[in-house]
Each structure stands twice: as C-alpha cells, then as structure tokens.
Amino acid sequence: MKHSQPSKFKYLALLLIISAILFFGLDLFLGSVDIPFKNIFSILFGNATEKESWKIIIFQSRLPKAIAATLCGGALSVCGLQMQTLFRNPLAGPYILGISSGAGLGVAIFVMGLSFLGISSIGFTANSGIIISSILGSFGVLAILLSIINRLKDIMTVLILGIMIGSVITAIIGIIQYFSQDAQLKSFIMWTMGSLSSITSNELMLLAPIVIVGLILSFITSKNLNAYLLGESYAKSLGVNIKQSRIVIILITSVLTGSITAYCGPIGFIGIVIPHLARIISNSSDHRILIPLSILLGINVLLIADIISQLPGLDQSLPINSITSVRGIPFIIWIILKNKKIKNLN
Amino acid sequence: MKNGVHISNLAIGYNHKTILENINLESETNKMIALFGRNGQGKSTLLKTISGLLPSINGNFKFEGIDILKLSEKERAKLLSIVSTTQTSIGGITVKDFIAFGRFPYTNWLGINTTKDYQEIDNAITLCKLTNLANRNYDELSDGEKQKVNIARAIAQNTPLIILDEPTVHLDLINKIEVFKLLKELSNNHNKTIIISTHQIEYALQICDEIWLINNAQVNTYSPNTLINENKLSELFDEEIISFDKDSQSFRLK
Numbered sequence: 001m002k003h004s005q006p007s008k009f010k011y012l013a014l015l016l017i018i019s020a021i022l023f024f025g026l027d028l029f030l031g032s033v034d035i036p037f038k039n040i041f042s043i044l045f046g047n048a049t050e051k052e053s054w055k056i057i058i059f060q061s062r063l064p065k066a067i068a069a070t071l072c073g074g075a076l077s078v079c080g081l082q083m084q085t086l087f088r089n090p091l092a093g094p095y096i097l098g099i100s101s102g103a104g105l106g107v108a109i110f111v112m113g114l115s116f117l118g119i120s121s122i123g124f125t126a127n128s129g130i131i132i133s134s135i136l137g138s139f140g141v142l143a144i145l146l147s148i149i150n151r152l153k154d155i156m157t158v159l160i161l162g163i164m165i166g167s168v169i170t171a172i173i174g175i176i177q178y179f180s181q182d183a184q185l186k187s188f189i190m191w192t193m194g195s196l197s198s199i200t201s202n203e204l205m206l207l208a209p210i211v212i213v214g215l216i217l218s219f220i221t222s223k224n225l226n227a228y229l230l231g232e233s234y235a236k237s238l239g240v241n242i243k244q245s246r247i248v249i250i251l252i253t254s255v256l257t258g259s260i261t262a263y264c265g266p267i268g269f270i271g272i273v274i275p276h277l278a279r280i281i282s283n284s285s286d287h288r289i290l291i292p293l294s295i296l297l298g299i300n301v302l303l304i305a306d307i308i309s310q311l312p313g314l315d316q317s318l319p320i321n322s323i324t325s326v327r328g329i330p331f332i333i334w335i336i337l338k339n340k341k342i343k344n345l346n
Numbered sequence: 347m348k349n350g351v352h353i354s355n356l357a358i359g360y361n362h363k364t365i366l367e368n369i370n371l372e373s374e375t376n377k378m379i380a381l382f383g384r385n386g387q388g389k390s391t392l393l394k395t396i397s398g399l400l401p402s403i404n405g406n407f408k409f410e411g412i413d414i415l416k417l418s419e420k421e422r423a424k425l426l427s428i429v430s431t432t433q434t435s436i437g438g439i440t441v442k443d444f445i446a447f448g449r450f451p452y453t454n455w456l457g458i459n460t461t462k463d464y465q466e467i468d469n470a471i472t473l474c475k476l477t478n479l480a481n482r483n484y485d486e487l488s489d490g491e492k493q494k495v496n497i498a499r500a501i502a503q504n505t506p507l508i509i510l511d512e513p514t515v516h517l518d519l520i521n522k523i524e525v526f527k528l529l530k531e532l533s534n535n536h537n538k539t540i541i542i543s544t545h546q547i548e549y550a551l552q553i554c555d556e557i558w559l560i561n562n563a564q565v566n567t568y569s570p571n572t573l574i575n576e577n578k579l580s581e582l583f584d585e586e587i588i589s590f591d592k593d594s595q596s597f598r599l600k
Binding site for chain 2 (some may be wrong): 070102107176220222226227231233234236237238239240241242279282283284285286
C-alpha cells in the first residue's frame with residue numbers, strides 16, 4: 001500500500017535471493033568430506049568427476065539436504081507469520097503452539113499405533129502415510145486451538161493452552177511408545193531425531209510440490225491477512241468471510257507444518273523468529289511484503305543453520321533443531337524484553 | 347416504503363439469550379441518527395447486529411429496500427461501514443495506508459489500489475482534514491487522531507451507511523465536537539446515513555436529526571425536540587441524582 005515501499009522491498013528481495021544462492025552453494029561445498037568447488041559444479045551439471053563417491057555424496061546427501069533446508073526455511077517462516085496474524089499473538093509459531101507436536105502424534109499413531117491393527121506401516125504406504133498422518137495431526141491441534149480461541153479474550157491464554165496441548169500430546173506419544181514393539185519404536189525414535197539430512201530425494205519429490213503450492217496459496221491469502229490486522233470485526237466489515245478464510249489459512253499452515261515436520265522432524269523457533277525479523281527489516285505489516293520476505297529470510301537462516309551444523313572439523317553434524325533453538329531463543333527473549341510493539345498484535 | 351432505514355420485528359442478543367426484541371424503527375436516508383441508552387441496555391448489541399457482526403435472533407434490517415442481514419460479507423461491505431470504540435493498533439503502517447484499508451472491498455485479490463481507489467482515499471483524507479497526518483505513522487497518533495483516521499477509513503469505503511459505536515468515547519471536548527461536525531457534514535452533503543451510539547447526549551441533540559432511545563427494553567424513535575419536550579431524557583436516569591433541563595437543553599446535577 002505504501003508507495004515508497006515496493007522499490008526498497010525489491011532491492012531487499014534481490015539481495016536475499018543472491019545470498020540464498022550463495023549459502024546454498026556453500027551448503028553443498030561444506031561437509032565432512034572435502035570436495036573441491038569446481039568439481040561440485042561439474043557434478044551438478046552431470047559431467048564426469050574424479051571420484052564416483054563425490055557424486056554420491058552430492059546427489060544423495062548434500063543436495064537433498066540443501067533443498068530440504070530451503071523448503072523448510074520458507075515453509076516454517078510463512079506458517080509462523082500466518083499464525084501470528086491469525087492468533088494475533090507475536091509469539092505464535094508452529095513449534096510453541098503445539099502444532100509440531102500434533103504432527104508428531106500423527107506420525108506416532110501411524111508408525112506405532114497402526115501395528116496394533118495389524119497394518120504394516122513400513123514399505124510402500126509409509127512415505128505418503130507419514131505425510132498424511134502428520135498433516136492430520138497438526139490440523140487437529142490447530143482446529144482445537146481455534147475452537148477455543150473464540151471463547152477466550154486473552155491471547156496469552158491461547159499460548160499457554162498451546163503449550164499444554166503440546167505437553168498432553170508428548171504424554172500421549174509416551175504412552176504409545178510404551179506399548180509399541182521394538183521395531184516400530186525404533187523407526188519412530190529415528191523420525192523424532194530426524195534432521196534435514198534424513199530426507200531422501202524420493203521424499204523430496206513429494207515434499208517440494210506440496211510446499212511450493214502451499215507457499216503460493218499463502219501469498220494469495222495475504223490480502224485477507226492484512227485485514228486481520230484490524231481485528232476480526234473490522235475485517236468482517238471490510239468484506240472478509242472470517243470463517244472461510246480462517247479455515248483456508250489453517251489448512252495451509254497445517255499442510256505446510258505437517259509435511260515439513262513429517263520429513264524433517266520438529267524444527268523449532270524459525271517460525272516465530274523469522275516473521276519478526278521480516279517486520280523489523282521491512283518496517284511494514286503488509287503481508288504482500290512480509291510473506292515473500294519471510295520465505296527468503298527463512299531460506300537464508302536455515303541454510304546458515306545447516307552450514308553451521310556441519311562445519312568442517314566436526315566429525316558428526318549437529319542436530320539442526322539445537323542450532324535453531326540456540327539462535328532462536330535469545331531472539332525471542334529480546335523480542336519480549338525490548339520490543340514494546342509486541343502489543344501491536346493484540 | 348422502499349427508501350430509508352427499516353428495522354422490523356428485530357430481536358437481538360447473544361447465544362439465543364434475547365436482550366431486546368420486537369424492535370421496529372424507521373428513518374429516511376441521509377439522516378444522522380443517534381442511539382441513546384444507558385450502559386448494558388443493548389446499544390452495542392443492536393449496532394453489532396445491524397452491522398452484520400452478530401447474528402440476529404429474529405426480524406430484519408432493510409436499507410433502501412435491501413435486506414442487509416441476508417447479504418454476504420462482501421456485498422455488505424459495499425453498503426455499510428463501521429467505526430467502533432476499540433482502537434486498533436498496527437505497527438509499520440502510515441495513516442494513508444490505514445485509510446486505504448477502506449478500499450478493501452473494491453480491490454483485486456492482491457489488494458492493488460487503482461487510480462480511482464487513490465482518489466477515494468485522498469477524498470477521505472481531505473474531508474477529515476488529515477492531510478498533515480497522511481504520511482505519519484498510524485501508531486504514533488493520539489487517540490483523537492486515530493479515531494478520525496478510522497472514520498476516514500470508513501469514508502474511503504464509500505458506503506451509503508456508516509454505523510459508529512461510541513466513536514467519541516476516548517476523545518477530548520474539541521475532538522468530540524469535530525467528530526460530530528464531520529459526521530453531520532457527511533449526512534448533509536455527502537449522501538450518507540449515519541447511525542451513531544453515544545453518551546454525548548447534549549451534542550447529539552443539537553446535531554442529530556433523529557434519536558433512537560433504548561429504555562426499559564423498548565426502542566423508540568423521537569425527534570430531538572419531542573425528546574426534550576416530552577421530558578424523556580430525565581426518565582432515562584435516576585431523577586434523584588440528575589435531571590434534564592429543557593430550557594438549557596442540558597443535564598443538571600441535583
């Protein structure tokens with residue numbers, strides 16, 4: 001809406017695209033095995049290379065991981081932004097509100113629970129089954145939160161509720177784990193530890209289109225999200241069909257969070273932090289600017305996190321969740337202490 | 347009669363708990379109508395219901411023959427705009443951007459303003475005398491300024507009907523009078539029908555064309571003069587404490 005904003009935003013976007021490409025390249029370049037940079041290029045463009053093992057490392061490990069980081073960063077940041085606007089809560093995000101846990105419950109029921117019924121969750125159905133159950137799980141939590149949010153005036157209560165739902169779900173997952181067989185338990189534990197590196201290129205073929213469609217749909221909701229800034233009454237008086245748009249936004253967020261969590265495990269704090277970063281950098285609350293900016297910032301930040309997690313010299317890569325938390329939590333504390341505008345979303 | 351504002355047999359309330367029922371009111375278009383009533387009598391509920399924010403229990407509300415309550419949000423947004431007591435607070439938005447929200451029902455899926463939209467926005471800014479504030483940050487404004495910006499947003503929405511729920515409640519004397527005068531100007535010269543709930547009874551009596559009075563679960567229409575002459579306002583309050591003086595047209599403490 002601002003006249004001067006678009007040009008500034010264009011430069012910013014361009015800068016972030018360039019840096020994302022650089023970080024993507026760096027992410028391919030760095031790792032426990034040293035591969036010369038020019039070889040990476042020749043491998044990527046399908047040319048012959050000195051060692052066959054390099055090709056395998058790039059195509060089966062580093063490239064899927066870098067793509068996963070890109071998808072994850074973009075998707076989780078946009079989910080956080082949408083939830084912050086929808087819940088009118090600056091601390092909302094997929095992780096804190098228990099939506100990632102919901103996805104976890106979905107996967108737990110799928111991986112461990114189904115074996116009770118004699119259905120095998122390993123094999124052909126596993127790939128899409130995990131994604132669907134994870135999406136259903138996150139959708140369930142979001143639906144519960146939204147049905148309650150209408151009855152509560154105080155937004156902080158919603159946050160506490162999200163944390164409580166998260167704990168209840170963790171408890172339920174614990175019970176399921178207790179009763180499940182070794183094989184299923186192991187494959188679930190593997191999932192919870194799952195990092196960006198556990199993703200395969202086959203899984204990416206499913207995840208990438210879901211995320212890309214989700215992000216495009218998010219951008220289409222940006223006009224309605226802008227109206228939500230005025231509060232629900234005003235949004236309604238401006239012609240927004242609240243019930244309908246709410247469901248659409250929730251569906252998009254649960255599909256994005258669910259599918260990302262299904263493959264990468266719960267990755268914390270990106271969803272809360274990035275939208276604030278986007279607001280601070282752009283000094284705007286216009287979602288038509290904030291959504292693309294959050295996507296780009298999220299991609300950059302998660303690629304950096306991934307680079308840190310596998311810095312040369314480390315024998316094993318660190319879990320990406322620790323890195324996003326270590327960097328995210330101080331930022332959230334800073335938001336709470338420093339930013340008086342936190343009340344702006346009320 | 348097809349023209350004007352028609353409320354017939356309306357029952358309002360929350361969750362089927364009726365607060366007021368059998369409300370029948372009518373008025374001509376382009377009038378400024380004030381809604382009086384003590385706290386808790388259902389002023390806000392009535393305004394929320396006829397703005398479509400709250401479902402009605404029974405009855406209908408017609409404006410120029412159109413059943414407002416049966417319209418979709420989108421259709422209604424082109425006929426009716428609202429201004430409420432609650433101040434919204436948004437960071438990182440200029441006054442002009444805020445007023446541009448009024449164009450929301452008319453813009454495309456991405457909310458891009460056309461030349462016509464900018465004309466309406468500028469027009470609203472001029473009408474509300476906000477030219478000096480147009481590029482200021484909305485959050486830095488005083489309460490009075492914010493409320494005027496909110497009214498400008500409703501004007502930019504370009505609806506024939508504007509409903510305001512106690513818009514002057516946080517404002518100082520000068521700002522209150524300015525808001526009333528602005529609303530009067532809108533109904534006199536810009537073809538707007540204004541429905542406003544207010545506790546500013548003394549100003550409203552001087553400025554408004556009609557009064558809707560809620561008292562003892564009844565809603566009735568009066569002209570300001572009959573309201574004064576029939577001494578209806580004293581009935582509204584505890585006569586031991588306060589009474590309405592017909593000659594000075596103001597309340598007197600006892």
